[in-house]
Amino acid sequence: MTALGYGAEAKPRKGFFTDTSICIGCKACEVACKEWNHVPDDNSGFSGHSYDNTLQLDANTWRHVAFVEQRKPLGVDAAAESLVEAAHLNEIAEREGVETYQEDGGIRWLMASDVCKHCTHAACLDVCPTGALFRTEFETVVVQEDVCNGCGYCVTACPFGVLDQREDDGRVWKCTLCYDRLKDDMEPACAQACPTNSIQFGDLDELRERAEKRLEKFSAAGVEEARLYGADEEDGVGGFGAFFLLLDEPEVYGLPPDPVATTRHVGHVWTAALAAAAALGAALAGAVMGGRR
Amino acid sequence: MVPRAEPQSYYGQPVIKEPVWTWEIPLYFFTGGLAGASSGLAFLADLRGNKTLARNAWALGMAGLLASPPLLISDLGRPSRFLNMLRVFKVTSPMSVGSWLLNFEGMLSTVAAANAWTGALEGPAAIAKPAAAAFGLPVATYTAALIANTSIPVWHRARWTLPFLFASGAAVSAGAAAAAVTAPRQAAPARRLALMGAAGEVIVSQLMEQDLGELGKPYHEGAAGNLNRVSGALTVAGGFALASRLGSRRSGAAIGGALLLAGALAKRWSVFRAGFQSASDPAYTVEPQRQRIAEGRARGASRSAR
Numbered sequence: 009m010t011a012l013g014y015g016a017e018a019k020p021r022k023g024f025f026t027d028t029s030i031c032i033g034c035k036a037c038e039v040a041c042k043e044w045n046h047v048p049d050d051n052s053g054f055s056g057h058s059y060d061n062t063l064q065l066d067a068n069t070w071r072h073v074a075f076v077e078q079r080k081p082l083g084v085d086a087a088a089e090s091l092v093e094a095a096h097l098n099e100i101a102e103r104e105g106v107e108t109y110q111e112d113g114g115i116r117w118l119m120a121s122d123v124c125k126h127c128t129h130a131a132c133l134d135v136c137p138t139g140a141l142f143r144t145e146f147e148t149v150v151v152q153e154d155v156c157n158g159c160g161y162c163v164t165a166c167p168f169g170v171l172d173q174r175e176d177d178g179r180v181w182k183c184t185l186c187y188d189r190l191k192d193d194m195e196p197a198c199a200q201a202c203p204t205n206s207i208q209f210g211d212l213d214e215l216r217e218r219a220e221k222r223l224e225k226f227s228a229a230g231v232e233e234a235r236l237y238g239a240d241e242e243d244g245v246g247g248f249g250a251f252f253l254l255l256d257e258p259e260v261y262g263l264p265p266d267p268v269a270t271t272r273h274v275g276h277v278w279t280a281a282l283a284a285a286a287a288l289g290a291a292l293a294g295a296v297m298g299g300r301r
Numbered sequence: 302m303v304p305r306a307e308p309q310s311y312y313g314q315p316v317i318k319e320p321v322w323t324w325e326i327p328l329y330f331f332t333g334g335l336a337g338a339s340s341g342l343a344f345l346a347d348l349r350g351n352k353t354l355a356r357n358a359w360a361l362g363m364a365g366l367l368a369s370p371p372l373l374i375s376d377l378g379r380p381s382r383f384l385n386m387l388r389v390f391k392v393t394s395p396m397s398v399g400s401w402l403l404n405f406e407g408m409l410s411t412v413a414a415a416n417a418w419t420g421a422l423e424g425p426a427a428i429a430k431p432a433a434a435a436f437g438l439p440v441a442t443y444t445a446a447l448i449a450n451t452s453i454p455v456w457h458r459a460r461w462t463l464p465f466l467f468a469s470g471a472a473v474s475a476g477a478a479a480a481a482v483t484a485p486r487q488a489a490p491a492r493r494l495a496l497m498g499a500a501g502e503v504i505v506s507q508l509m510e511q512d513l514g515e516l517g518k519p520y521h522e523g524a525a526g527n528l529n530r531v532s533g534a535l536t537v538a539g540g541f542a543l544a545s546r547l548g549s550r551r552s553g554a555a556i557g558g559a560l561l562l563a564g565a566l567a568k569r570w571s572v573f574r575a576g577f578q579s580a581s582d583p584a585y586t587v588e589p590q591r592q593r594i595a596e597g598r599a600r601g602a603s604r605s606a607r
Contacts, residue, residue, distance in 0.1 A: 057312040064314055074311060135450060137397035138385040157385045158378015160321040161396050164451035164576075169317040178378025227606030235603040243602040258603055259587045262311030266590035266601040270450050270457055271393045277460050278392070281446035284464030285438035288338060291472050291501070295494035296345035 336365025472498025481558025
């Protein structure tokens with residue numbers, strides 16, 4: 009996979025694999041992103057929704073950690089081998105009489121660091137009337153801040169609600185997958201800051217293989233809720249450059265279950281618009297030519 | 302459409318973003334439609350030898366096209382960069398296509414109006430007039446394509462009907478405006494156009510709402526619902542006024558025309574607000590997607606172990 013139109017400059021497609029099963033909700037990714045990219049302050053209020061006070065991706069939040077609290081039974085085995093041994097956890101729970109967050113009757117706490125998906129078929133890029141949004145040599149999707157005139161079309165086109173206009177600035181901002189760092193062979197700030205490797209950066213092909221193996225482990229442990237989100241090319245956006253391993257339905261994390269790039273239907277849209285234009289022409293002809301002057 | 306079951310969501314947060322567009326945009330939907338259809342009305346009236354109606358319609362077309370760019374520019378986050386709209390031409394972006402269309406239409410209709418009122422530019426006008434009439438048609442409908450080509454369910458799902466709604470609104474606007482400012486004896490074609498458009502608007506609205514099903518709820522709730530009802534009442538009242546004997550009196554035509562214009566404007570505003578209401582509730586986004594997956598029409602973006 010290499011970017012079209014870049015010839016010898018093309019690089020292997022880069023992306024993120026965000027394995028939410030090992031996210032601890034530390035928000036180091038949010039902070040690192042803000043610091044590196046000079047992203048302004050966002051809502052500093054208290055939302056009351058668990059530990060989440062940013063609530064969504066927007067112009068000033070390019071990594072967003074979601075906190076889902078569920079009363080949902082989940083076997084302790086699900087902790088899988090990379091964490092403390094599941095059996096050991098069980099033992100402690102029994103001895104101390106405490107409920108682990110994964111135990112029956114306890115709270116299951118899902119944490120997930122969301123980010124721009126860098127879609128293969130990016131509607132934001134397709135609808136951008138200035139060409140400010142472009143696909144880089146790493147096949148990521150980036151807004152050129154010196155071109156964007158803040159028309160806001162991409163904001164309504166994105167099926168994930170990622171892009172937004174920055175107040176007092178007027179332009180649209182989103183994750184660049186640290187384009188500047190990529191050019192210097194560095195990994196994006198969020199991935200570097202992640203202490204658990206929940207955010208993994210690399211060549212997309214390799215990340216997909218890694219995710220596949222990870223999913224198999226969950227499957228072997230009997231965790232049927234585990235699923236990859238955006239790892240396949242046959243979904244409605246042609247696959248994500250930044251995909252996820254989730255432990256529940258996407259909508260539980262505020263993600264759409266079947267996102268489709270609106271521009272898939274642009275042929276229908278234009279056909280209808282031209283047919284309506286023709287109908288207007290016919291109505292005009294009927295009105296003017298049809299009766300007395 | 303949207304099942305009764307409580308849809309899962311993340312603290313009720315929207316999945317998609319509301320538009321960042323402000324009041325200029327629905328107003329532009331109106332002025333653009335008025336301008337686009339007025340050029341066609343003017344050209345055909347010219348052909349029919351109705352010079353009075355033609356001159357008025359050319360002037361209305363030009364007025365609509367002169368009012369539009371300032372509205373669009375003022376809505377931009379960076380108005381000084383409006384010329385960036387003409388850096389590229391992309392058919393996947395109705396806004397890009399529309400920017401070019403609007404530019405051409407603006408020039409063409411200015412030449413046409415100048416000729417109609419002063420007799421100048423005879424040569425260029427011979428080309429500009431039919432071209433303005435032709436390009437005016439997509440100017441009136443591309444705005445529907447623009448909002449249909451988004452992730453907003455109430456717009457995207459209505460992609461087959463919205464352009465016809467906007468075409469109807471354009472016919473109402475052009476007909477009503479011309480009827481309101483033209484002596485009734487010369488304005489019969491304009492009145493017919495307005496009435497055809499009004500009937501179209503009422504019928505297409507119904508079809509669109511039926512087709513949308515549960516997704517069309519915004520048209521019955523909140524600001525979009527209120528505007529929708531107001532629009533319907535104004536359109537029906539204006540239509541009767543213009544169709545009755547009132548319509549053949551100058552004052553009656555002005556009142557009927559004004560009511561229809563207000564109705565057409567309110568309809569665009571209703572469509573505009575419906576988009577915000579549709580985006581703000583995650584159920585409108587998630588439920589149809591869930592349904593696609595449940596019915597096997599889509600696989601969805603997530604996959605368990607193979």
